[in-house]
Amino acid sequence: MIFMKKKAVCLISGGIDSCVTAYLAKNDDYSIYALTINYNQQHKKEILSANKIAESLKVKNHITLNIDFSKFGGSSLTDKSIQVEKNRNFNSIGKNIPSTYVPARNTVFLSIALAYAEAIDAEGIFIGVTSTDYSGYPDCRPEYIEAYKKMAKLGTKKGIQGKPIKIKTPLLYKLKAEIIKIGLDLKVPFEHTWSCYKGEKKACGKCDSCLLRLKGFKESEARDPIEYDFVPNWYKN
């Protein structure tokens, strides 16, 4: 009898959370089918990072799908006329929905992953959403994920045949520092990940995403291996 590994579609964005999530899937002995959505965000550094991460994971396949969200606008990540917030303090991050919110992004990403998972008969989808120190996005909350699971079960052939595709969110209740610690244990190549909302040579160290990343490394008592243009004093000490 040939032993067939169970398959998982892993959404890989290029950031820390999706990278650690995919390494968790690998650690669970899934055969990884990586999926990256190029939604025409303002820079392509994330896509390059996703490619390096997929390579390091030795995935079975890596599909990069283009979906041009810039046709819709409505977010600073896809619309050049909207400014990304910077230098905010941690008390304001997560209080309001910031300009970087991309309308229905996780819903679109999960839906594409669902299509892929059903087409290849995968057991599950892994997505690196976190609700704990999240940036204020509605589509990162546990109640949203639960509702998504119900909808996905009812809307797929596998679902109505009693084998719904599992939606796995192993980091949902983890803090950034905990995620980084898990990643360090799994020997995740953090040097390949990219979090900064800007796509310069070095990370800016000022946007919400850089700040949360640096705070996570600080709290996990590790050093972030990527280069920054600017580093806040609290990280240095």
Add this chain to the structure above:
Amino acid sequence: MIFMKKKAVCLISGGIDSCVTAYLAKNDDYSIYALTINYNQQHKKEILSANKIAESLKVKNHITLNIDFSKFGGSSLTDKSIQVEKNRNFNSIGKNIPSTYVPARNTVFLSIALAYAEAIDAEGIFIGVTSTDYSGYPDCRPEYIEAYKKMAKLGTKKGIQGKPIKIKTPLLYKLKAEIIKIGLDLKVPFEHTWSCYKGEKKACGKCDSCLLRLKGFKESEARDPIEYDFVPNWYKN
């Protein structure tokens, strides 16, 4: 005071159902933002039809978004190696999920529409799903649509702010003949619509989609204005 029409995103595929649905939205005095998904189906006739329909509707904007489903396969509509069923009788249509089922297609389409609707601050999304003489697709059933609405409310900024984007499915409980009658009342240009799973010059008259369409016209005592390569005897009489 300037009167602003409420906005609706209308998913327009090129077929009868989405066309009649968009005409219903127009009849409800919505300002129409048409959305067509080119999912790399085997032929482009639907896309040409969608363009003609959008033009006839005098839409505010028409976005055609490319999402290459053929990278996933798993359906006879996106994978040339899988045959489309033909010459089936009506008793077998709808009993099983046919090869033309595209994994999670409506979930992907609705999710893209949700992103668009939120970005332009639309009040609702119109989609032409029907559950009555449907082709056996899980993502055309009322319980699926209900689950989608809940998920969409929880996963969007507008939803958590108490103004969820409405998901409108005016044809959900209509039979094809009823839909055609509604369309005739609204002066829908059926000559611009395309239903056949094949993309030849004329419709094949043999696939499930042609058969359901012809049956609908027959039962509504109207003549289908498009040309067919083959027409079943029961339609002629």
